[in-house]
Amino acid sequence: MENTNTLQEETQDNSVVSNEHEASKSQIVLATDDMNIQKAGEIIRNGGLVSFPTETVYGLGANAFDKDAAISIFTAKERPMTDPLICHIYQKEDATELMDEDDQVKEIFGLLADRFWPGPLTMVVKANKEVISPVITADTGYVGIRCPNHPVALSFIKEAGRPIAAPSANKFGHVSPTKAEHVYKDLKDNNVYIIDGGSCNYGIESTVVKIYHEEDSTSENPHIKLLILRRGGVCETELNAFISEFKTSNKTMKITTECVEKKHFTEESHKMEAPGQFLRHYAPDLPSYMLAGQRLDGSEESQLPLEISKCVFLDFNKENIDLKSKVLLYLDLSEHGDYIEAISRVYDYLRISETQKEGEMVIIADLMNPSSTLDEGSSHKEHSSALADRLFRAVSGNSIIVNEDFTQFVKSSTT
Template sequence: MNTLVWKVDKYVDNLENNPHVVDAANLLRENEVVALPTETVYGLGGNAENDEAVAKIFAAKGRPVDNPLIIHIADKEQLSRFVDEVPLVAKKLMDAFWPGPLTIIFKRKAGVLSELATAGLETVAVRMPDHPVALALLKKCGLPIAAPSANSSGKPSPTNAGHVIDDLNGKIAGVLDGGATGVGVESTVVDCTEPVPVILRPGGVTKEELEAVVGEVRVDAALTNEGAKPKAPGMKYRHYAPNAPLFMVSGTTAFLQSLIEEKQREGLRVGVLTTEENVGAYHADLVLVCGKRAALETVATALYETLRQFNKGNVDIIYSEIFPNTGVGYAIMNRLQKAAGNKLITE
């Protein structure tokens, strides 16, 4: 398959009628799959109402079919097509955070969406992306679009079109190149089918921000239970992993440096994920800066690009600093834990 790449300036007017957006929308209506930019990561979109289209998403990614997909929409009115009810708490969250990096779990109507897209669950995950190219494409095609991250399953998510091509060239119909994404980590997923909202995946909207709108918000225990059937992506299987084994390190910079030297004595090439504040503390074969510790949103934005850079650095092992488990730091640590398979070294 020849994968087309269309560059689209997200700042121009009338994006809905941009010829590249029109071409991509036509392919989606023909049940092909197309990668699209969002404010979080690039998504791999397909018609959520068609089994053939959804099957192509899973095939291109190599994704397990029991892992449900997030449905992307252009406006709230589309919900009535495939959602049973919109609880008051969900309405409040939609008003506060849509369009934006928040996915909401609803009870779904039977017989509308592909069972592959929902992994056979009675619920469905939905979001409205905050990216002009994505919204223009969704409006133009007029379909609910299932769109997981546009990468090979288990690898770091793509934050620019080049990452998509690296993983999926020849496997998908096209890529809408709208430039680099902003948030850098995927959307927060919140289950609104219970009286108290439950975070199923931390992401671009923090727990504190959610609670400022709706009061109490819980965190689901399934985030750390690998045996639980997932209600949302990111709750099962190893994700975001670079090629070399990754270990999180809790301790001083001196302790981490001692780990580096130990592996170098064994003849291994060692990589380190750090921040601007600590970059001078490490002497490794590849030291990569991932944002500023004093501004964790910059770490989130750079995380996947940094993990991908390790693949090009030909390292044998990677050590990563850890981050505060609050605010967007919770999402960062969730991704690092998945990427490392929960491997943590403590001083």
């Protein structure tokens, strides 16, 4: 069989897609045309759906003050109503009317906004129920707010003249979109106005942090907790640096951070305060597994035959470079072990993986438990947890153990 382990599959025939556009309900327009931005704003004001680029992924936006418009997001994505939407705003001051919080939480919110906005940080606070529908909050009473760091997104939100409720612009559970064509492939039949602003710079979703009182807010020494509900563009190192500086300047208010660990919901009936917490998420349309570090010794039961020539392999730092000539397609998230580079590629590579016609399985290097070789010489390690989280959900927590020859495997679980 001819080996196809190159990046030629990374781009598709745009002429074919263009022909499809003529018959579809959705359309792609260029962000460089001001008239398109103006029309996008008008569509939002009239209750329609607009997909727009951010520095993280493409969002599927609707008027945050329009309940019916928000519901149409869930319909288009086939998304459970228990998964909340994030409200995107043009500037920090626009957050005031969306929240119902005391001065202490507002102070921390404002300081975090000054530090990280515009940028990939979503802050979850008590919602102003007079303007924010429970549809957006998944009926939890909390709303996520962020100001994206992308000129097209900001121009669009400003033109719309109201907050934009938006999750990622893909079918629920599928790989998030980092290009306009990704959005089109998932939502072409849903009457979405897609603003093409090029590839997203960062490549995975924003960090989501809940701000709340750990103790009674009337305490003389209030304790504010920052609970990281989803890892993303702002790493824990940056948040801890913020806290350290805050402690130096404020002696009366205590502030700490904590990260939700190993909390992967499988039931859609659970109401969540932040998106992206289901076990199966960001998943390609091929069975996908994390490659376990150990090897089969022949004593395991239920061994299955593995046709490595029909597998797509996603590597990191060239750890499994010897497989390149054996697999259907070999892609390295970062040949130099740079986690930021890997993050910028991961969703695109997962989508490329599922387009391989002869592909039967996607195997991913284990970034949940990196070996010393895998991690040696790597850079931007502070972002490794965010990448590992996305890959963990892309494989639904599943892993495989293979023999030395990659001809046999058994399924396992990392949950």
